[in-house]
Amino acid sequence: NAGVTQTPKFRILKIGQSMTLQCTQDMNHNYMYWYRQDPGMGLKLIYYSVGAGITDKGEVPNGYNVSRSTTEDFPLRLELAAPSQTSVYFCASRTTGNSYEQYFGPGTRLTVT
Amino acid sequence: AQSVTQLGSHVSVSEGALVLLRCNYSSSVPPYLFWYVQYPNQGLQLLLKYTSAATLVKGINGFEAEFKKSETSFHLTKPSAHMSDAAEYFCAVSDRTGTASKLTFGTGTRLQVTL
16 A cells, blocks of 8 residues: 655745645545644644545635545645745545544645745 | 644753653543654654553554643653654644544654764
8 A cells, every 4th residue: 555645745836836736545535634834833734625525624724725526636726826835735644433543645845936 | 622732842862861752732522642753854654642542552663652631741752762763743632523533733842862
């Protein structure tokens, strides 16, 4: 099993450009999450999904959009990139049940200049 | 609402010394608590978790943590630090209410291990 995979690993965007961060999991997990990590701030939840076709906002959703057309994929879309979106982005997933443990991907480091 | 406070953004210990990383939580429901480790340029890896069974939880790489309800704490310890333990450590609490059971993370503690 590959677990949670994310592409690309690194990306530099110019202000106002758009891009999609890809996230795929092969564990048949229903729940998926997008976080951003900024130095000294821990991880902040951007969006999450409890299953295909169902998404909801987290703590810091502004400037981002998501979709969940399949169980495996949960892409994060940045429209009109801004310097404030410079961050490391992590995707995570978990199964249903009572463990609540989330499995994380390796991250995408995004710089907006 | 739930929150996590990690005391000390940087902790430095000598190799072979005790590691103690502090975590205090706030939760309106009995919490599930987690410690994750992040090595440089990698994602987060679960070290251990508390899910209301035994209050002393053992994890990977010799780490353990004790849930103390009276102190609202879940401190992470390891008896003897190794150079390979140098990483950033995150404490997290689970929102067991709602459908998504979201995690709220602390701001992290960077552990440095010196010779």
